[in-house]
Amino acid sequence: MWSELRNLREGVDLGTPPRDGAAVSLTVDGKPVTAPAGSSVMVAAALARCPVPKLCATDTLEAFGSCRMCLVEIQGRKGFPAACTTLVEPGMVVTTQTARLQELRKGVLELYLSDFPAGDVPGGWSELHETMQQTGVTTHPYVAGENHLQAAVDASNPYFLFDPTKCIVCSRCVRACEDIQGTFALTIEGRGFQSKVVASQGECFLDSECVSCGACVQACPTHSLVEKSLFEGGEYRAQSPQA
Amino acid sequence: MKKDAVIPRPAGRRGGPTLAAADAAKLQPILDRWAGVPGSLLPILHDVQAAFGFVPPGAVGPIAAALNRSRAEVHGVISFYHDFRQAPRGRHLLKLCQAESCQACGSRELTANVERALGCRLGETSADGAVTLEPVYCLGNCAVSPAAMLDGELLGRVTATKVHRLLQQARSAR
Amino acid sequence: MTIKVCVPRDATALSLGADATARAIAAECQRLRQPVQVVRTSSRGLFWLEPFVEVETPQGRVGYGPVEAEDVPGLFAAGFLQGSAHQLAQGNVDAIPFLARQERLCFARAGLTDPLSLAEYEAHRGLRGLRNALGMSPAAVVEEVVDSGLRGRGGAGFPTGIKWRTVAGALGTPKYVVVNADEGDSGTYSDRMVMEGDPFVLLEGMAIAGYATGASYGYVYLRSEYPHAARVLNQAIATLRAADWYGASIQGSGFAFDAEVRIGAGAYICGEETALLESLEGKRGMIRYKPPLPAIKGLFGQPTVVNNVVSLASVPIILDRGGKYYADFGMGRSRGTLPIQLAGNVKRAGLVEKAFGVTLRELIEDYGGGTRSGRPVRAVQVGGPLGAYFDQSLLDLPLDYEALAAKKGMVGHGGIVVFDDTVDMAEQARYAMEFCAVESCGKCTPCRIGSTRGRELIEKIVRGENVARNHRQLLALCDVMENASLCALGGMAPWPVLSALQYFPGDFGLPAGKEPAHVV
Numbered sequence: 001m002w003s004e005l006r007n008l009r010e011g012v013d014l015g016t017p018p019r020d021g022a023a024v025s026l027t028v029d030g031k032p033v034t035a036p037a038g039s040s041v042m043v044a045a046a047l048a049r050c051p052v053p054k055l056c057a058t059d060t061l062e063a064f065g066s067c068r069m070c071l072v073e074i075q076g077r078k079g080f081p082a083a084c085t086t087l088v089e090p091g092m093v094v095t096t097q098t099a100r101l102q103e104l105r106k107g108v109l110e111l112y113l114s115d116f117p118a119g120d121v122p123g124g125w126s127e128l129h130e131t132m133q134q135t136g137v138t139t140h141p142y143v144a145g146e147n148h149l150q151a152a153v154d155a156s157n158p159y160f161l162f163d164p165t166k167c168i169v170c171s172r173c174v175r176a177c178e179d180i181q182g183t184f185a186l187t188i189e190g191r192g193f194q195s196k197v198v199a200s201q202g203e204c205f206l207d208s209e210c211v212s213c214g215a216c217v218q219a220c221p222t223h224s225l226v227e228k229s230l231f232e233g234g235e236y237r238a239q240s241p242q243a
Numbered sequence: 244m245k246k247d248a249v250i251p252r253p254a255g256r257r258g259g260p261t262l263a264a265a266d267a268a269k270l271q272p273i274l275d276r277w278a279g280v281p282g283s284l285l286p287i288l289h290d291v292q293a294a295f296g297f298v299p300p301g302a303v304g305p306i307a308a309a310l311n312r313s314r315a316e317v318h319g320v321i322s323f324y325h326d327f328r329q330a331p332r333g334r335h336l337l338k339l340c341q342a343e344s345c346q347a348c349g350s351r352e353l354t355a356n357v358e359r360a361l362g363c364r365l366g367e368t369s370a371d372g373a374v375t376l377e378p379v380y381c382l383g384n385c386a387v388s389p390a391a392m393l394d395g396e397l398l399g400r401v402t403a404t405k406v407h408r409l410l411q412q413a414r415s416a417r
Numbered sequence: 418m419t420i421k422v423c424v425p426r427d428a429t430a431l432s433l434g435a436d437a438t439a440r441a442i443a444a445e446c447q448r449l450r451q452p453v454q455v456v457r458t459s460s461r462g463l464f465w466l467e468p469f470v471e472v473e474t475p476q477g478r479v480g481y482g483p484v485e486a487e488d489v490p491g492l493f494a495a496g497f498l499q500g501s502a503h504q505l506a507q508g509n510v511d512a513i514p515f516l517a518r519q520e521r522l523c524f525a526r527a528g529l530t531d532p533l534s535l536a537e538y539e540a541h542r543g544l545r546g547l548r549n550a551l552g553m554s555p556a557a558v559v560e561e562v563v564d565s566g567l568r569g570r571g572g573a574g575f576p577t578g579i580k581w582r583t584v585a586g587a588l589g590t591p592k593y594v595v596v597n598a599d600e601g602d603s604g605t606y607s608d609r610m611v612m613e614g615d616p617f618v619l620l621e622g623m624a625i626a627g628y629a630t631g632a633s634y635g636y637v638y639l640r641s642e643y644p645h646a647a648r649v650l651n652q653a654i655a656t657l658r659a660a661d662w663y664g665a666s667i668q669g670s671g672f673a674f675d676a677e678v679r680i681g682a683g684a685y686i687c688g689e690e691t692a693l694l695e696s697l698e699g700k701r702g703m704i705r706y707k708p709p710l711p712a713i714k715g716l717f718g719q720p721t722v723v724n725n726v727v728s729l730a731s732v733p734i735i736l737d738r739g740g741k742y743y744a745d746f747g748m749g750r751s752r753g754t755l756p757i758q759l760a761g762n763v764k765r766a767g768l769v770e771k772a773f774g775v776t777l778r779e780l781i782e783d784y785g786g787g788t789r790s791g792r793p794v795r796a797v798q799v800g801g802p803l804g805a806y807f808d809q810s811l812l813d814l815p816l817d818y819e820a821l822a823a824k825k826g827m828v829g830h831g832g833i834v835v836f837d838d839t840v841d842m843a844e845q846a847r848y849a850m851e852f853c854a855v856e857s858c859g860k861c862t863p864c865r866i867g868s869t870r871g872r873e874l875i876e877k878i879v880r881g882e883n884v885a886r887n888h889r890q891l892l893a894l895c896d897v898m899e900n901a902s903l904c905a906l907g908g909m910a911p912w913p914v915l916s917a918l919q920y921f922p923g924d925f926g927l928p929a930g931k932e933p934a935h936v937v
């Protein structure tokens with residue numbers, strides 16, 4: 001069933017991994033949709049063509065629930081559950097677009113942008129830019145706050161580089177290295193605002209336990225981890241994929 | 244992205260930092276003691292810090308190997324918890340509580356006084372290496388704020404005078 | 418005739434010199450050739466009197482405090498072994514007003530016994546609860562706890578019996594009991610007092626929880642800032658094992674239960690149950706999303722009861738005297754008693770165990786005696802660093818889960834921190850964001866980045882920069898943190914901030930009358 005669902009839209013990342021349970025019927029933004037039992041609300045919303053904004057979710061990795069962009073409203077439940085970590089239930093009524101949700105998503109994205117290279121917002125293309133477009137948020141109100149914009153690039157690996165200034169600590173790289181590759185070469189060092197992605201004990205990628213499989217590069221939503229081949233003559237040339 | 248600021252690569256080390264033989268011998272009994280115990284990483288790290296005064300970066304590889312985990316994972320755990328330090332600290336460890344109950348009883352002024360006297364800020368070590376000054380957020384001694392802990396000994400109703408006297412005693416006792 | 422003199426071994430008492438006091442008493446007894454038995458007991462929790470020395474006289478226990486080592490010769494000279502008058506005399510301990518008006522269920526034995534004497538524990542109704550439980554079906558034990566109305570005393574206030582029912586019905590073996598002893602809230606020390614002063618009541622509660630839910634092993638996750646508690650708990654566990662009250666078949670019943678202590682490593686967030694479980698599993702203390710609940714999928718993926726120390730320490734009396742006995746105390750949906758901890762700038766700081774319903778004013782003024790400094794009470798923070806700051810106008814609120822929640826405050830773990838009129842509430846609000854930033858696990862964006870931005874905004878407002886705009890932005894940020902955070906650290910860090918803005922706007926340089934609402 002999963003491959004059939006995937007083929008409905010080529011190249012669409014449904015957000016959380018496939019499940020093969022019995023079909024569950026629910027409603028998203030007024031549209032009836034079915035998803036296999038054990039699927040997340042995020043998958044159901046994507047199938048209903050009402051995709052929810054996301055940054056830390058990708059369908060090759062188990063849900064993490066950290067970015068807080070995918071919040072939705074569910075009838076009969078308090079608050080704003082995250083679509084990626086909420087499982088579908090029969091008869092569930094989900095709303096993905098309300099003024100309140102827009103307010104909260106804007107607030108979250110503004111926090112991300114307050115610690116992101118401003119010069120990189122126009123022109124470059126990544127899932128982050130897609131999310132900014134989806135939510136209509138391209139600026140933030142925070143003036144001269146603490147940030148990580150002086151961090152140095154690690155270009156030790158011949159195939160990819162790591163630019164920590166664009167890291168949003170979504171942990172997709174760490175999770176990919178664990179769950180997809182099984183190498184466990186990456187970790188988050190420190191905690192809170194000081195959290196940073198490092199390889200092994202803080203070595204450069206080339207000296208670490210990394211085996212250059214590229215799973216982290218594929219997983220990164222901001223091109224913080226990015227193939228060196230995307231640079232032509234020193235200029236970053238990532239293009240937005242055709243819709 | 245216009246410029247690549249490249250991190251200098253250390254010469255050919257792919258196994259990470261290592262331990263001297265004597266230290267490795269000191270580490271092994273700790274790993275043996277906790278072998279097979281579920282969730283043993285924090286107890287191991289506490290024992291290592293008790294034995295060495297800190298968690299040597301060279302210990303990470305052997306600990307990871309003993310637990311069938313990666314160096315990255317173990318490093319991530321060590322760096323998460325404020326108790327674990329990866330470098331030696333001063334001979335004496337003075338923790339001053341910075342939380343609300345102690346604030347209500349003058350901990351900010353006390354802290355400023357001690358910082359001036361030691362010539363270092365919270366999180367730093369005095370220039371002579373005698374005292375490391377650290378913040379702590381609640382010692383459970385809130386009925387007798389302000390509270391502090393010197394070399395593991397709990398103190399209550401702390402005043403600047405009391406702190407200076409105790410530090411002097413500790414320094415001369417060496 | 419040997420006279421019994423009690424000197425507490427509680428950490429607070431020790432931090433004020435109780436060991437030196439005890440040594441001085443022993444030395445003076447030797448010098449005067451007085452037959453005296455110095456017993457190191459738990460503390461009564463009258464901390465303004467520590468080191469608090471009690472003499473057992475035919476008229477009962479007579480107290481003296483605070484007794485420092487140098488006061489000891491004078492006490493002997495005045496005849497304190499007979500309970501005579503002295504500058505430090507506090508009279509008959511049971512008659513001390515602070516103590517006499519309490520309703521001590523969980524803390525029934527505080528100050529009375531040697532914490533590590535199993536015989537004294539049993540003589541004071543200890544182990545009756547576990548004995549009763551072993552003679553009931555596990556399901557009946559769960560129902561007794563449901564009937565008691567006991568709600569989690571860590572702060573969430575979730576009905577304990579319902580949690581146990583969930584674990585009891587969950588599939589999977591083994592199951593675990595995990596004790597949340599990461600008491601990190603400033604102004605709280607009741608968990609510490611239980612672990613140091615009456616460790617058997619906690620361990621007994623754990624065994625009853627294990628019996629009721631089908632769990633055979635317990636972990637006490639204890640913060641590293643409590644080294645005394647660790648030592649006492651470990652000794653107590655060893656004592657129970659030796660007496661066949663922990664082990665492969667408790668008292669030959671066929672029920673197996675044992676436990677161990679695990680030490681934390683300086684992370685307040687590990688007081689949140691899912692981060693605590695991650696830490697026990699040897700990982701970074703990161704929050705797990707719920708569902709699944711730990712009751713179904715907890716420690717090592719197994720069904721797990723996670724309870725606060727006081728919650729479990731309140732269980733033996735429920736199984737001893739019945740759930741209804743416990744439920745008869747309290748008001749509304751807040752049944753039973755709460756050990757309240759008075760802290761901060763208060764004259765008489767200590768442990769007050771009372772039925773829900775006592776007011777904040779009664780606690781601070783009648784029990785506490787007002788501020789230690791003698792200056793007026795200006796602000797009170799209830800429930801820990803994520804609790805609201807209340808001003809004088811709210812002190813007539815009763816201590817009750819629903820009553821405080823209605824005012825955007827919280828009971829939490831029962832800590833009350835008193836501030837006098839020298840407090841700068843803008844600085845307290847700034848600290849609330851700073852503390853959130855220091856302790857943030859870093860997983861979710863609203864807390865990881867929001868707490869730093871929140872601190873920066875408050876600093877700018879206080880500096881007078883773009884005040885109206887930054888104030889609006891701070892309210893918007895608080896809304897995002899409250900409604901989008903993954904856990905209560907980011908979710909409730911706005912509570913002290915918003916309450917400070919609401920009740921003390923002048924401290925921020927803001928005009929009065931603005932009511933920043935919690936948006937939901």
